[in-house]
Amino acid sequence: MTVTTKGPLSPRGQMSSRPYDVAVVGAGVVGAAIARELARHPHLRIALVEASGDVGDGTSKANTAILHTGFDAVPGSLESRLVGEGQRLLAAYAAESGIPVEPVGALLVAWDDAQLDALPGLLEKAGRNGYGAARIIDADETRAREPHLGPGALGALDVPGESIICPWTTTLAYATQAVRSGVDLHLNTRVETVSPEGGDHLLATSRGALRARFLVNAAGLNADVLDRLVLGRGDFTVTPRRGQLIVFDELARDLVRHILLPVPTALGKGVLVAPTVYGNVLLGPTAEDLDDKAATGTTADGLDGLLSKGRRILPALVDEEVTAVYAGLRAATEHDDYRIRCHEERRYVTVGGIRSTGLTASMAIAAYVAGLIAEADPGLDLKEPVEPAPVHMPNLGEAFPRPYQRADLIATDPAYGTIVCHCERVTRGEIRDALISTIPPASLEGLRRRTRARGGRCQGFYCGAAVRALHEGRGE
Amino acid sequence: MRAAMTRRQRSVDVVVVGAGPAGLAAARGLAGHGVGVVEVLEREAVAGGVPRHCHHRGFGRWGVTGPQYAARVVEAALGSGARVRTGVTATGWAGPLTLETTGPHGLERIAARAVVLATGARERPRSARLVPGTRPAGVLTTGELQQAVHLYGQRVGTRAVVVGAEPVGYAALSALRRAGVTVAALTTEEPRHQLGLAWAAAARLGHGVPVLTGATVAELLGGGRVSGVRLRHRDGRLTTVDCDTVVFTGDFVPDHELARRGGVALDPGTRGPAVDGAFRTGAEGVFAVGNVLHAVEPALWAAREGALAADAVRGFLDGSGPAAGGPAIEVAAPLRWVAPNRAVPQVPVEGFVLRTSEALTRPVLVVTQDGRRLHRQYVPRRALPHRTLRLAGRWTGKVDAAGGPVRITVSGLGGGIFGAAAK
Ligand SMILES: Cc1cc2nc3c(=O)[nH]c(=O)nc-3n(C[C@H](O)[C@H](O)[C@H](O)COP(=O)(O)OP(=O)(O)OC[C@H]3O[C@@H](n4cnc5c(N)ncnc54)[C@H](O)[C@@H]3O)c2cc1C
Numbered sequence: 067m068t069v070t071t072k073g074p075l076s077p078r079g080q081m082s083s084r085p086y087d088v089a090v091v092g093a094g095v096v097g098a099a100i101a102r103e104l105a106r107h108p109h110l111r112i113a114l115v116e117a118s119g120d121v122g123d124g125t126s127k128a129n130t131a132i133l134h135t136g137f138d139a140v141p142g143s144l145e146s147r148l149v150g151e152g153q154r155l156l157a158a159y160a161a162e163s164g165i166p167v168e169p170v171g172a173l174l175v176a177w178d179d180a181q182l183d184a185l186p187g188l189l190e191k192a193g194r195n196g197y198g199a200a201r202i203i204d205a206d207e208t209r210a211r212e213p214h215l216g217p218g219a220l221g222a223l224d225v226p227g228e229s230i231i232c233p234w235t236t237t238l239a240y241a242t243q244a245v246r247s248g249v250d251l252h253l254n255t256r257v258e259t260v261s262p263e264g265g266d267h268l269l270a271t272s273r274g275a276l277r278a279r280f281l282v283n284a285a286g287l288n289a290d291v292l293d294r295l296v297l298g299r300g301d302f303t304v305t306p307r308r309g310q311l312i313v314f315d316e317l318a319r320d321l322v323r324h325i326l327l328p329v330p331t332a333l334g335k336g337v338l339v340a341p342t343v344y345g346n347v348l349l350g351p352t353a354e355d356l357d358d359k360a361a362t363g364t365t366a367d368g369l370d371g372l373l374s375k376g377r378r379i380l381p382a383l384v385d386e387e388v389t390a391v392y393a394g395l396r397a398a399t400e401h402d403d404y405r406i407r408c409h410e411e412r413r414y415v416t417v418g419g420i421r422s423t424g425l426t427a428s429m430a431i432a433a434y435v436a437g438l439i440a441e442a443d444p445g446l447d448l449k450e451p452v453e454p455a456p457v458h459m460p461n462l463g464e465a466f467p468r469p470y471q472r473a474d475l476i477a478t479d480p481a482y483g484t485i486v487c488h489c490e491r492v493t494r495g496e497i498r499d500a501l502i503s504t505i506p507p508a509s510l511e512g513l514r515r516r517t518r519a520r521g522g523r524c525q526g527f528y529c530g531a532a533v534r535a536l537h538e539g540r541g542e
Numbered sequence: 543m544r545a546a547m548t549r550r551q552r553s554v555d556v557v558v559v560g561a562g563p564a565g566l567a568a569a570r571g572l573a574g575h576g577v578g579v580v581e582v583l584e585r586e587a588v589a590g591g592v593p594r595h596c597h598h599r600g601f602g603r604w605g606v607t608g609p610q611y612a613a614r615v616v617e618a619a620l621g622s623g624a625r626v627r628t629g630v631t632a633t634g635w636a637g638p639l640t641l642e643t644t645g646p647h648g649l650e651r652i653a654a655r656a657v658v659l660a661t662g663a664r665e666r667p668r669s670a671r672l673v674p675g676t677r678p679a680g681v682l683t684t685g686e687l688q689q690a691v692h693l694y695g696q697r698v699g700t701r702a703v704v705v706g707a708e709p710v711g712y713a714a715l716s717a718l719r720r721a722g723v724t725v726a727a728l729t730t731e732e733p734r735h736q737l738g739l740a741w742a743a744a745a746r747l748g749h750g751v752p753v754l755t756g757a758t759v760a761e762l763l764g765g766g767r768v769s770g771v772r773l774r775h776r777d778g779r780l781t782t783v784d785c786d787t788v789v790f791t792g793d794f795v796p797d798h799e800l801a802r803r804g805g806v807a808l809d810p811g812t813r814g815p816a817v818d819g820a821f822r823t824g825a826e827g828v829f830a831v832g833n834v835l836h837a838v839e840p841a842l843w844a845a846r847e848g849a850l851a852a853d854a855v856r857g858f859l860d861g862s863g864p865a866a867g868g869p870a871i872e873v874a875a876p877l878r879w880v881a882p883n884r885a886v887p888q889v890p891v892e893g894f895v896l897r898t899s900e901a902l903t904r905p906v907l908v909v910t911q912d913g914r915r916l917h918r919q920y921v922p923r924r925a926l927p928h929r930t931l932r933l934a935g936r937w938t939g940k941v942d943a944a945g946g947p948v949r950i951t952v953s954g955l956g957g958g959i960f961g962a963a964a965k
């Protein structure tokens with residue numbers, strides 16, 4: 067198992083050694099899923115190359131964590147197909163890998179006549195996307211199913227198949243399984259230039275050179291830049307669309323039962339209110355087109371706007387304490403669909419424009435990309451995939467027993483009965499396990515995404531120093 | 543459920559949740575007066591509560607340091623015969639007076655004849671204050687800072703901005719000093735700092751720290767690590783202070799999770815459990831004391847409540863206590879909250895604590911019920927936001943138990959509102 071975080075990638079003199087068969091650039095949920103899919107061919111030498119010090123540290127860590135049905139995709143698009151397939155694949159994978167998922171269902175609540183009038187069209191569109199379980203419910207049923215809704219809800223589209231999922235565990239599960247199946251994960255490795263060399267790709271990175279026969283671009287917000295590096299031209303431009311979100315205290319969880327999605331109308335998209343698998347409630351996101359691909363900050367206007375919309379949807383929500391605020395950037399492009407392109411002659415696939423559904427579609431995108439590679443480069447011999455050894459991820463979800471609730475686990479190791487992070491009830495045993503896991507966290511933030519430690523309402527008032535001590539002592 | 547079956551069931555007389563000054567004082571007052579088995583549950587590895595990591599002086603009657611004070615209250619509780627179990631968290635309720643716990647020895651379900659909640663209060667972190675900007679490392683609360691410096695000897699940074707000039711800001715200042723961190727500025731949204739004259743002078747002169755009043759944190763800056771804060775001043779001007787550490791101080795909020803999970807009604811003002819003068823919550827047999835009732839008062843006050851509550855719990859256990867239930871005590875703006883906040887005529891109250899949202903010069907507090915005046919009190923000094931304002935309790939005997947809510951208002955006589963422009 068190889069995870070590297072520093073030092074030159076190819077020590078002097080080894081440049082002539084066998085190049086990687088495939089290099090995947092970007093270890094977000096999409097790149098990690100692709101690496102995992104390709105690792106099902108054990109004869110391949112695969113590199114997963116990531117600029118950050120951790121997997122899933124870009125857009126994949128900061129979304130609304132919904133496992134979509136794809137009911138509202140553009141019918142006939144690649145996105146529609148891959149979201150539908152991806153949802154089924156990921157739901158099954160989550161069940162076997164211990165990724166928390168809760169099938170809470172969604173309601174698209176109509177607050178005015180224009181929104182109410184839009185529901186039949188959305189229902190019909192769901193059908194065209196192959197989703198048949200949606201139906202329109204009236205104001206009374208809407209209120210009965212969401213008793214804390216603000217006044218004025220006129221009805222809703224009920225989409226029972228929408229679920230919530232843990233985005234952090236998803237990326238980590240893919241990457242862990244990939245690494246355990248032989249993929250080399252190179253962190254802190256930014257690809258700076260790409261040039262052809264003897265039929266291979268020569269990647270100049272912040273940690274030295276890396277050679278690969280086939281290249282996959284899963285660089286998220288930077289996919290357009292990398293595309294230009296490889297092709298000398300690009301066929302899309304990424305415009306980051308920021309989404310700011312507010313996470314409310316777990317004590318707000320009982321206020322909402324479903325994902326409350328906005329009804330998209332000509333006047334724009336509203337915001338959603340959704341429970342999380344950790345037991346919080348999310349409010350957001352905003353949608354702001356920006357130029358800066360690093361602008362993941364929140365703004366006073368953005369947060370104020372969310373609160374005023376939240377007050378309308380679920381008035382009691384805004385009286386609860388706020389646990390966290392964050393922002394993610396969607397990789398929007400000038401096109402209406404994913405931009406997944408295979409350049410056979412260059413042995414290169416771009417996976418671009420995976421805007422707001424990439425978590426859901428990740429496994430289907432990976433399978434689709436593997437298909438493109440198999441066709442483009444028969445020499446790689448992707449004909450007979452094998453099943454990788456299953457992974458069992460630590461459970462971060464409230465719908466399943468957590469270590470602090472498990473007498474059996476505590477009896478075998480008292481560290482699982484020693485709560486360190488009190489707000490999130492994270493035990494010393496879980497923190498220790500994360501620190502010695504296949505892909506250990508590089509930072510306290512990485513530790514939080516693996517355990518929830520320091521992620522609660524006190525944000526470290528009680529446990530911050532204790533968790534830091536465990537992190538710095540690597541769990542001792 | 544498998545997990546449920548393997549929970550050890552136990553019964554005790556009284557469970558106290560939280561081994562801070564309030565909970566320990568309650569336990570001492572119970573065990574010391576022969577109330578059978580009194581068990582204090584403390585989720586931290588060491589008992590003593592927040593004072594454990596407050597290394598400055600100013601605790602208790604003699605102004606000792608926090609750790610000295612914590613050691614004394616722990617010793618007193620143990621000496622009375624109370625059981626103090628550390629590393630054990632009360633995670634929820636299995637019934638009205640039955641708590642579920644997690645600890646390294648396993649899961650338990652502890653049934654009691656009475657429960658005392660003494661779970662304390664915490665500072666609001668940056669996120670709960672909705673401070674915009676990036677999410678860099680190096681942003682913490684006083685609680686985290688003190689533990690990092692005093693309990694773990696961790697490196698903190700080199701140059702800090704301290705947000706909030708309540709007295710607790712001074713605690714942050716002293717911890718930063720101990721850690722060798724330069725303090726670039728102390729900032730507060732209030733038109734004037736609240737440190738108290740001596741502390742302010744010490745901050746300015748002793749530490750050379752500029753105190754910036756009327757300044758709001760408009761944005762946190764920095765990628766991996768915080769690189770500065772942008773401040774908005776009263777005149778709208780924006781300035782940037784460079785720093786690698788930001789400490790958000792004060793803005794306390796009760797840790798009411800366990801109370802809420804048990805269906806204990808909260809007071810809308812304090813957001814802590816609503817209690818009467820006997821520290822009885824709306825749930826029979828459940829009492830609450832200390833900073834979970836009012837965020838926050840000095841440790842001595844919290845401990846005093848614990849001792850008083852012990853008497854009330856004993857009255858409840860032997861059936862000699864007065865009947866519960868009485869009108870709510872409400873406050874009118876600019877007052878923010880009052881505790882206790884239920885009035886029962888037969889229950890004497892030593893004193894009430896209040897908060898105002900605006901500075902008031904020598905205010906007159908008026909207590910009424912259904913238009914009837916119960917009490918009028920002149921406060922011979924300035925009342926400041928975030929600082930304790932006290933009201934005598936001797937009027938509670940005049941409350942009509944069957945009447946409407948009791949109201950506390952500020953009468954204009956003798957002072958008026960201290961405007962932002964003054965001084
Ligand atoms: C606000 C918001 C809400 C969303 N909600 C949902 C939702 O509910 N459900 C859903 O399914 N999807 C949702 N999404 C979309 C989903 O989060 C994204 O589609 C998905 O995370 C994209 O993953 P990715 O791997 O393509 O990109 P990223 O996660 O951004 O990964 C790309 C990686 O490439 C790395 N990289 C870039 N350039 C280089 C380089 N030169 N060298 C090396 N590495 C490089 C980056 O560091 C990064 O880690 C949402 C998105 C946002 C912003």
Ligand SMILES: Cc1cc2nc3c(=O)[nH]c(=O)nc-3n(C[C@H](O)[C@H](O)[C@H](O)COP(=O)(O)OP(=O)(O)OC[C@H]3O[C@@H](n4cnc5c(N)ncnc54)[C@H](O)[C@@H]3O)c2cc1C
Binds near residue numbers: 566660684831840844
């Ligand atoms: C930075 C700072 C400086 C201060 N300086 C001073 C000063 O100079 N002088 C002064 O008099 N006061 C000072 N105070 C205030 C003083 O610390 C408090 O008044 C006092 O600690 C309140 O006691 P308490 O018992 O109500 O709460 P806490 O001391 O907060 O104790 C509550 C305890 O309950 C435990 N607990 C909570 N939930 C659970 C659960 N579910 N299960 C088990 N255990 C639980 C907690 O771990 C904690 O130990 C300061 C406070 C701070 C934060």
